[in-house]
Amino acid sequence: MPQWLEIALRTLMAVGILFVMTKLLGKRQVTQLSVFEYITGITIGSLAAYISLDMEADWYLGLVALSVWVAVSLAIEFLQLKSKKIRDFVDGKGTILIKDGKILEDNLLKERISTDELMEQLRRKNAFKVADVEFAIMEPSGEINVLFNREHQPLTSKHLGIQVAPEQEPQIVIMDGNVMDEPLATIGLSRGWLSAELEKTGITVENVYLGQVDAYGQLYVDLYDDQIKVPEPQKKAALFATLKKCEADLEMFGIATDSKEAKKMYEKCSKQLQTLISDLKPMLHR
Incomplete structure (x- = not known):
């Protein structure tokens, strides 16, 4: 050979x-x-x-x-x-480099990290001031993780007391111009539904590089041709607007009627719808 x-x-x-x-x-x-x-x-x-x-x-x-x-x-x-x-x-333990906003120089020396290297790693975590860091630890992998002071942590919906709906994993239903049947079945949809959604925007499957369906059944597509602008789905916004219009109509009917019973009924329905809209708002405003 x-x-x-x-x-x-x-x-x-x-x-x-x-x-x-x-x-x-x-x-x-x-x-x-x-x-x-x-x-x-x-x-x-x-x-x-x-x-x-x-x-x-x-x-x-x-x-x-x-x-x-x-x-x-x-x-x-x-x-x-x-x-x-x-x-x-085998892996070693994590080493605390900053505690209560103070750099622990002995631990830096132990890990053979210079001040410049420490500051570089902090900047990668968007920490530009050491005083803003409550706690920083060097993991056994060599990565430095940072915990900011409470006043420098980003605001979340929980901090503001706002209720948001749980998020589920989006499913990729189109990849490289091909329909993915398994993800469609996972969210209980069919090829017929997908074709109908694409027809609304005048797009064929072959022109779609990537298509995703979110937890609310809205289809987002990325096309091979980046010059073509695809409008984002407006189902949730349209539903929210419809509910608000219904609420306004009920209030108007209650004001316009002379019947006390009808007025009472309209006001009751308006309050119930208002409560429903308040509950649905976190999901419709994502």
């Missing part, structure tokens, strides 16, 4: 083995790797290159070494799941 062909075949085999081994090790971003996992990743890559290119040694020796590294890594991950002490030993 020609040498170039043997190298090509061994490389393809190494790619397949590497893919299987990395799938076994699970999903982690580079910033989430522990020191041991980082070393394991480098070593596995080196062993894969050895299997591909070292023509003087038997290829299965590299496979044995690769299997041992993966087995040890899996064993350590399993032990980490079972024991916090092992997690702390």
Whole structure:
């Protein structure tokens, strides 16, 4: 067999083995790797290159070494799941860098972080003043997480006492011009409904790069042609406007009628509708 062909075949085999081994090790971003996992990743890559290119040694020796590294890594991950002490030993513990708005210089020195590096990491978290930070900790992955003082935390609906509706995951129903049947079925919709919604805007499925349906059954589409402007769904706004019009009509009928019973009925219905609108407002104003 020609040498170039043997190298090509061994490389393809190494790619397949590497893919299987990395799938076994699970999903982690580079910033989430522990020191041991980082070393394991480098070593596995080196062993894969050895299997591909070292023509003087038997290829299965590299496979044995690769299997041992993966087995040890899996064993350590399993032990980490079972024991916090092992997690702390392998991954390390988080280090507090700022507490009560004060920088802990000894901990910075321990982690070998300069003031410039600390400020850079804080700016990435939108913390431009150390005094605004209540608490900052360096995680074992190396990432720095920040807790702002209460007066510098962003306002939420809870702070303002505003009730909002729960949000559900939007479903992608069109991708690359193709209809996705499973997400449609998940939210109880059909291709017929989707076709009807697209016809309202004069768009064909083939022209849609991405289509999503939110928890309220509204379809949002992104087209291949970015020059075409697609109007956003107005179902919730139209429903809210209709309810407000009904409320105003009931009030007007109550004012216009001379019958006391009818006036009382209109006022009662108007108050009930007003309560309903108040309850639905968080969902209709998203």
